Amino acid sequence: MNTPLSALSPTGTPLYQQVKQALLSALAAGEWKQGEAIPPEKPLAERFGVSIGTLRKAIDDLTAENILVRHQGRGTFVAKHEHNQHFFRFFRIVRQDGEKSYPTTELLRFRRISAGEEAREKLLLAPGSKVFEITNRLSLHGSPVLIDTLTLPEALFSGMTEKLVRERPSTLYRFYQDSFGINVIGTAENARATLADEDHADLLGVPAGTALLELRRVAYSYNQQPVEWRISRVNTEQYEYMGQEHNRS
Amino acid sequence: MNTPLSALSPTGTPLYQQVKQALLSALAAGEWKQGEAIPPEKPLAERFGVSIGTLRKAIDDLTAENILVRHQGRGTFVAKHEHNQHFFRFFRIVRQDGEKSYPTTELLRFRRISAGEEAREKLLLAPGSKVFEITNRLSLHGSPVLIDTLTLPEALFSGMTEKLVRERPSTLYRFYQDSFGINVIGTAENARATLADEDHADLLGVPAGTALLELRRVAYSYNQQPVEWRISRVNTEQYEYMGQEHNRS
DNA sequence: TTACATTTGTTCGTATGTATA
DNA sequence: TTATACATACGAACAAATGTA
Numbered sequence: 001m002n003t004p005l006s007a008l009s010p011t012g013t014p015l016y017q018q019v020k021q022a023l024l025s026a027l028a029a030g031e032w033k034q035g036e037a038i039p040p041e042k043p044l045a046e047r048f049g050v051s052i053g054t055l056r057k058a059i060d061d062l063t064a065e066n067i068l069v070r071h072q073g074r075g076t077f078v079a080k081h082e083h084n085q086h087f088f089r090f091f092r093i094v095r096q097d098g099e100k101s102y103p104t105t106e107l108l109r110f111r112r113i114s115a116g117e118e119a120r121e122k123l124l125l126a127p128g129s130k131v132f133e134i135t136n137r138l139s140l141h142g143s144p145v146l147i148d149t150l151t152l153p154e155a156l157f158s159g160m161t162e163k164l165v166r167e168r169p170s171t172l173y174r175f176y177q178d179s180f181g182i183n184v185i186g187t188a189e190n191a192r193a194t195l196a197d198e199d200h201a202d203l204l205g206v207p208a209g210t211a212l213l214e215l216r217r218v219a220y221s222y223n224q225q226p227v228e229w230r231i232s233r234v235n236t237e238q239y240e241y242m243g244q245e246h247n248r249s
Numbered sequence: 250m251n252t253p254l255s256a257l258s259p260t261g262t263p264l265y266q267q268v269k270q271a272l273l274s275a276l277a278a279g280e281w282k283q284g285e286a287i288p289p290e291k292p293l294a295e296r297f298g299v300s301i302g303t304l305r306k307a308i309d310d311l312t313a314e315n316i317l318v319r320h321q322g323r324g325t326f327v328a329k330h331e332h333n334q335h336f337f338r339f340f341r342i343v344r345q346d347g348e349k350s351y352p353t354t355e356l357l358r359f360r361r362i363s364a365g366e367e368a369r370e371k372l373l374l375a376p377g378s379k380v381f382e383i384t385n386r387l388s389l390h391g392s393p394v395l396i397d398t399l400t401l402p403e404a405l406f407s408g409m410t411e412k413l414v415r416e417r418p419s420t421l422y423r424f425y426q427d428s429f430g431i432n433v434i435g436t437a438e439n440a441r442a443t444l445a446d447e448d449h450a451d452l453l454g455v456p457a458g459t460a461l462l463e464l465r466r467v468a469y470s471y472n473q474q475p476v477e478w479r480i481s482r483v484n485t486e487q488y489e490y491m492g493q494e495h496n497r498s
Numbered sequence: 499t500t501a502c503a504t505t506t507g508t509t510c511g512t513a514t515g516t517a518t519a
Numbered sequence: 520t521t522a523t524a525c526a527t528a529c530g531a532a533c534a535a536a537t538g539t540a
Binding site: 190 | 345436439465485492
Binding site: 072074 | 526529536537538
């Protein structure tokens, strides 16, 4: 039996937040692993010396933060951050009728170069820093729809090779996580319209001068660390970029 | 005294969600205006015939959605969506160096027409419904940058005239609020790339065939009620669309 | 299929603490 | 100081979902 929390931290912070911290500590200590169930509410409440309601409020917070997942009748589980769904959270190109599908990727080019000025600015790199530049073609429903040009700091992705990229068994962001320990947790994205140059027109199978949507994205890891700078050029004849909905109720 | 909710809707959806909907209905009916306090928890709980805890859970949801704001010791207030900051929350065009500025607007056209198919779909209107169609030109730093085509259901904006639009002293969304009691609390936005037609080229002062960013937006009020359907065509030679940042922590 | 035990979900009412006017 | 209002905490009861015997 553990010491009641309130005895350790008499006042100041609410009890349910102390419980939340205690749960986070237990998680960090590896007491329960990803995908595993944590103990039922009643035993946990007893362990921490609080009422069920207080324990539930702590768990409410943790589920809101996607750290725990509750399933009525089954239990409360440690969230897994490895679902494909999660990795596709940042892919926002859909058909104009709204139908979503998963893209297939072709690696077109892999280079190790000195970072250009814009890449250095976006990735907070010093002049002369080396980066990997990767060009991919993504297709939806069998037709090429967008060309991605990725820039990755060599410092963060040391050991990266074309072979690794080509043979990765999963999505790119999953690959970052599994092979380099880099978790993409957010992106900042801007959009412009451009005309397709010869190269892009060829790659997308459209005439030069076609209007393309140009998305410029920085992907961030913890602590706002930029880890990827990406320019996507999208043929929006049949597809469109689905913006995040703002504050709907 | 109102009828208890549970009597109207015996089972199925949880009580606290019924309370939440009832609160949203009261808000939509204008029972409390933005910035005003709603009644204290206890009277509200009695009015809906539920316990304080259930009422609080409903309000928890609404505060999480930024529809209500709680202040300990003062009360619970209808969130204000009337700060300039907020109104410009939905204006996301910035100069490519990142500098933001406020646009100036010119009214180019005002019409009352039958809603087209796409507008009907987006605004959930019956065939034959009348709408107001308003075309604006927005300029930044003195140069025209985008053409907005707005479609508004006549049913929601009855009494709308060109004169009112032209002489409104405030932003458009503020105008909706003050003159028609319509609160825009969210938007869903998609993006495509198009080529400028003759009209848009003239209005924006660019050659026909220039690539334009086309933003298609539905604005929502409470209960996902669509209130405005808008197509913006943006000259992104010097400006760009600043997407919402996704989930950074 | 049925019955049952387990676990989370919802709702209740009460008491006490804390912030505000 | 006092009254009001939201915040926290408690525990009990029943509902709903799940898995298993």
